[in-house]
Amino acid sequence: DAGITQSPRYKITETGRQVTLMCHQTWSHSYMFWYRQDLGHGLRLIYYSAAADITDKGEVPDGYVVSRSKTENFPLTLESATRSQTSVYFCASSFRPGGGTGELFFGEGSRLTVL
Amino acid sequence: AQSVAQPEDQVNVAEGNPLTVKCTYSVSGNPYLFWYVQYPNRGLQFLLKYITGDNLVKGSYGFEAEFNKSQTSFHLKKPSALVSDSALYFCAVRGEDSSYKLIFGSGTRLLVRP
Numbered sequence: 206d207a208g209i210t211q212s213p214r215y216k217i218t219e220t221g222r223q224v225t226l227m228c229h230q231t232w233s234h235s236y237m238f239w240y241r242q243d244l245g246h247g248l249r250l251i252y253y254s255a256a257a258d259i260t261d262k263g264e265v266p267d268g269y270v271v272s273r274s275k276t277e278n279f280p281l282t283l284e285s286a287t288r289s290q291t292s293v294y295f296c297a298s299s300f301r302p303g304g305g306t307g308e309l310f311f312g313e314g315s316r317l318t319v320l
Numbered sequence: 321a322q323s324v325a326q327p328e329d330q331v332n333v334a335e336g337n338p339l340t341v342k343c344t345y346s347v348s349g350n351p352y353l354f355w356y357v358q359y360p361n362r363g364l365q366f367l368l369k370y371i372t373g374d375n376l377v378k379g380s381y382g383f384e385a386e387f388n389k390s391q392t393s394f395h396l397k398k399p400s401a402l403v404s405d406s407a408l409y410f411c412a413v414r415g416e417d418s419s420y421k422l423i424f425g426s427g428t429r430l431l432v433r434p
Contacts (some may be wrong), residue, residue, distance in 0.1 A: 250421055309364075311356075
């Protein structure tokens with residue numbers, strides 16, 4: 206049972222480059238989420254998705270793009286990376302509506318450094 | 321708007337002593353509350369949740385949490401701390417819309433000394 210996996214786990218890039226962080230889940234969960242974790246801020250929601258082809262902005266969406274063509278995948282793209290996007294990124298998923306009470310299941314995180 | 325506050329950046333406790341990690345929340349309706357734990361270089365792991373019912377909720381690894389509606393609090397507790405409980409703890413509240421998104425507190429680092 207692979208659960209939810211993120212790749213890459215570690216990435217170093219340069220300002221202005223495009224970066225894509227991948228997230229894959231094997232539970233057929235409807236909901237998927239991207240959070241970033243920064244010291245002093247806890248976890249902040251970037252984007253989320255209720256189902257394939259349905260996405261919505263969270264608290265800090267600027268500079269990020271998401272897509273969800275398949276239920277199991279939810280990639281996060283930084284179109285032109287900035288130093289302020291240096292962070293640890295977590296993908297999470299949740300039960301189908303009506304099938305649970307909403308706890309999220311998290312991946313192991315992707316640590317991104319933008320030089 | 322809904323929010324969660326964790327007033328302590330760090331909690332220190334001796335092994336074998338009881339521990340409490342504090343959390344207060346603000347929502348307009350009935351709260352769905354969660355606690356997560358994060359070990360170094362790992363993702364967040366679900367500990368427990370309050371949806372409805374008993375105010376004392378039991379979860380994983382011997383942790384429990386007490387829901388207090390009048391004080392809008394959801395403090396995490398454990399009767400006897402272990403060194404291995406040392407980690408970062410997050411309180412979260414479910415959003416008031418139907419999106420299942422969680423709003424997290426800033427986290428509290430628990431340090432259990434031998």
